[in-house]
Amino acid sequence: MRILFNICHPAQVHLFKNLLWDLEKKGHKCKITAVEKEVSLNLLDAYGFEYEVVGSAKFTSFSKAMELIKIEYMLYKIARVFKPDILVGGVGNVHVSHLGKLIGKTSIVFDDTEHSKIEHLLMDPFATVICTPASYRISLGNKQIRYEGNHELAYLHPHYFTPDARVLNDLGIKENDTFIILRFVSWGAIHDVGHAGLTLEDKRNAVRELKKYGRILITSEKPLEKEFEMYRINLPPEKMHDLLYYATLLYGDSATMASECAVLGTHAIFCDYAGRGYTDEEEKRYGLVYNFYNENSMGKDSLVKALELLNNPNLKREGKQKRETLLAEKIDVTKFMADIIEKYGGL
Missing domain, CATH: 3.40.50.2000 (Glycogen Phosphorylase B;)
Structure with a gap:
């Protein structure tokens, strides 16, 4: 064929x-x-x-x-x-x-x-x-x-992916370190016209508060403001999933990356005006993704949830346990x- x-x-x-x-x-x-x-x-x-x-x-x-x-x-x-x-x-x-x-x-x-x-x-x-x-x-x-x-x-x-901890060495991170990945999309798709996701102020607040818990790493589809450049990840794209597996938390406006985290057993905060059926399921059925759809309050509400999660000392272990449930049902x-x-x- x-x-x-x-x-x-x-x-x-x-x-x-x-x-x-x-x-x-x-x-x-x-x-x-x-x-x-x-x-x-x-x-x-x-x-x-x-x-x-x-x-x-x-x-x-x-x-x-x-x-x-x-x-x-x-x-x-x-x-x-x-x-x-x-x-x-x-x-x-x-x-x-x-x-x-x-x-x-x-x-x-x-x-x-x-x-x-x-x-x-x-x-x-x-x-x-x-x-x-x-x-x-x-x-x-x-x-x-x-x-x-x-x-x-x-x-x-797991049939196709095994995480490689060597990605952490490239970034000077240890496996038990707390680090948070921030992901920002370009908002250039046809269905995104008229929407912009997290505001600059939302991003500033997120960086300021989340860095109190661990290292901040940012990946972005579009150019970053100068104030965030120090956090940008310079990582080959094929290694990103290894990093997501070991991350403590993902915060941002990418549905794909939020769902990738769920499948890997890493909790994710997803901010988007419309959401997706699969991220809804990953929240309601598995408690691995938390969705925030109200454009007027998503920055504030999502940050509150992110800080709540980071205050859980067992967050990583619980995420991997939830992953096993997800894999068993899919x-x-x-x-x-x-x-x-x-x-x-x-x-």
Whole structure:
């Protein structure tokens, strides 16, 4: 079977990497196309994947529309040569759904973001299958397949991930040290228009209060204010999950990283106007992520919760115990994805 993967976000490199290796071992021919966004190409290089760049992330509605046309034209040209049997994409992948309909091939999208309304409007009518976590808040009709898991389990399940403590040496940290990771996203997606997450004052308050408990490390998609540069992490992106495993707490506005922490047994504070079904579940069912959705008070309320957690001397141990419960109740997502692709690949 010939399978075309279109990767539009760094998280999708992680989502699909084990799947790609598994499919290739089974004798399937996989082709990767990539949209350049943040560290997506760096990750593909780090894992040794060959790929073709078909476009780059844009930040205005007009430029996004123009780039969409360019990307789909590039994908069409590649598909004419590669001749895929099936097309695969991640969250909101309009491109593979359109291309699949155009060339008469099956398209499968693995989505976990309910509030991406424009992407769903453009994608859902054309996609063949849309796979979502069971915790997904909305119904997408007959095309939707729900499963007991989330994207982060595809690469952070113990079947595929073993933490490497050497990352701590690189940063001068000991395994039992208290350190807090702050993560700030770019807010450049279509569904984020009109929203900005944590304010500068929220970030200042968080740094001032959290550093009383341990070392502060900041990772950010966008440029940081000068006052925060001393906390920025200079770490190869493929090592970030090792760091998250050993962290005491994550604080920020990244849904993906909050969920990664949950799967790793590290507590996370997630600040976002819309939230996600999977982070809701990780709070209500497992007590590993704490969600704050009120844009008027999220900075204050989330910081109160962060300080409460840091005052628990058993926080790390309790997090790892909660992780065991989560893992016992969830599936091997990479295996699920491989089964779905092989099932629908002949359509």
